[in-house]
Amino acid sequence: MFTQEKYAGNQLAVFTDTGDLPAEDMQKIANEMHFSETTFIRSNEKRDGGYDVRIFTPNSEVPFAGHPTLGTAWVINHFIAGGKDGKVVLNLKVGQIIVIFKKEDDQETLWMKQASPVFGESFTAGRLAKVLQLNESDFDERIPVQEVSTGLPFIIVALKTLDAAKRAAISIGSLREMASEVRGGILIFSPQTVDKRNDLHVRVFVDLLGIPEDPATGSGNGCLAGYLSRYHYFGTEVVNVRVEQGIELGRPSLLLLKARKVGDDLQVEVGGQVFLVAKGQLA
Numbered sequence: 001m002f003t004q005e006k007y008a009g010n011q012l013a014v015f016t017d018t019g020d021l022p023a024e025d026m027q028k029i030a031n032e033m034h035f036s037e038t039t040f041i042r043s044n045e046k047r048d049g050g051y052d053v054r055i056f057t058p059n060s061e062v063p064f065a066g067h068p069t070l071g072t073a074w075v076i077n078h079f080i081a082g083g084k085d086g087k088v089v090l091n092l093k094v095g096q097i098i099v100i101f102k103k104e105d106d107q108e109t110l111w112m113k114q115a116s117p118v119f120g121e122s123f124t125a126g127r128l129a130k131v132l133q134l135n136e137s138d139f140d141e142r143i144p145v146q147e148v149s150t151g152l153p154f155i156i157v158a159l160k161t162l163d164a165a166k167r168a169a170i171s172i173g174s175l176r177e178m179a180s181e182v183r184g185g186i187l188i189f190s191p192q193t194v195d196k197r198n199d200l201h202v203r204v205f206v207d208l209l210g211i212p213e214d215p216a217t218g219s220g221n222g223c224l225a226g227y228l229s230r231y232h233y234f235g236t237e238v239v240n241v242r243v244e245q246g247i248e249l250g251r252p253s254l255l256l257l258k259a260r261k262v263g264d265d266l267q268v269e270v271g272g273q274v275f276l277v278a279k280g281q282l283a
Helices: 023-033 066-080 125-132 162-167 172-177 218-230
Strands: 012-015 037-041 051-056 087-092 095-104 107-114 118-123 145-149 153-158 185-190 200-206 211-214 239-245 253-262 265-272
Touching: 012 023, 012 066, 023 037, 023 051, 037 066, 051 066, 066 087, 066 095, 066 107, 066 218, 066 265, 107 218, 107 253, 118 125, 118 218, 125 145, 125 153, 125 172, 125 185, 145 218, 153 218, 162 185, 162 200, 185 218, 200 218, 218 239, 218 253, 218 265
Parallel strands: 012 037, 051 087, 153 185, 200 239
Antiparallel strands: 037 051, 087 095, 095 107, 107 265, 118 145, 145 153, 185 200, 200 211, 239 253, 253 265
């Protein structure tokens, strides 16, 4: 997911028609697969216009996550709905999420509209510098370090340089001291990129959910899109950017972010591409 080729991006395991599977077995399977997330489509039949889906990390269930939403919608559209629909609705713990399928540059791109971002607590650069093992001078002091959520909360950290982003490394002890405040993950970004076609370089750390670093994070990047819009990072509230992630993990990913104000509502969309790598059946 979020890749233009196989064996890159963020891996996802999707299980279909799992209505009789207990939650404890879903958790065991997610831990066995040990991807960032594993999803379980509860039925091949719609309910309230959407498909019931549950999402698990290796150690817990989450109400929403971005790349599992897009990847699961792709599986539903191609293997359950027969590829007929230009839209798939997922019933998640966070509510209904709509995924739109579009042909762009002869490739199928999936777009999801996330819930309007909620802006939470702000943090000093000093607190996050300790967690990320960076210097306070690495932080972009023009905008705050702040928690943002579109269903799963992330602390958004703006850095000045690509070098700072590459040097970041989680101090587990310092992170555990902030465990009650880091409710989802930490997303860092810089305006300097490895691929000059891209606008931002991103890394996401989700250690407290059993994922030391995530190669592509749709939920976190949705929060980032809202953050970029609110603080006019690119000089306007309208956001339309390319984000690279996963390079440090050897799984380069490309995420497309859009955000804009519609009345009082800040609308956020995250897009990307999906590639099928394997299919089979657990014994």
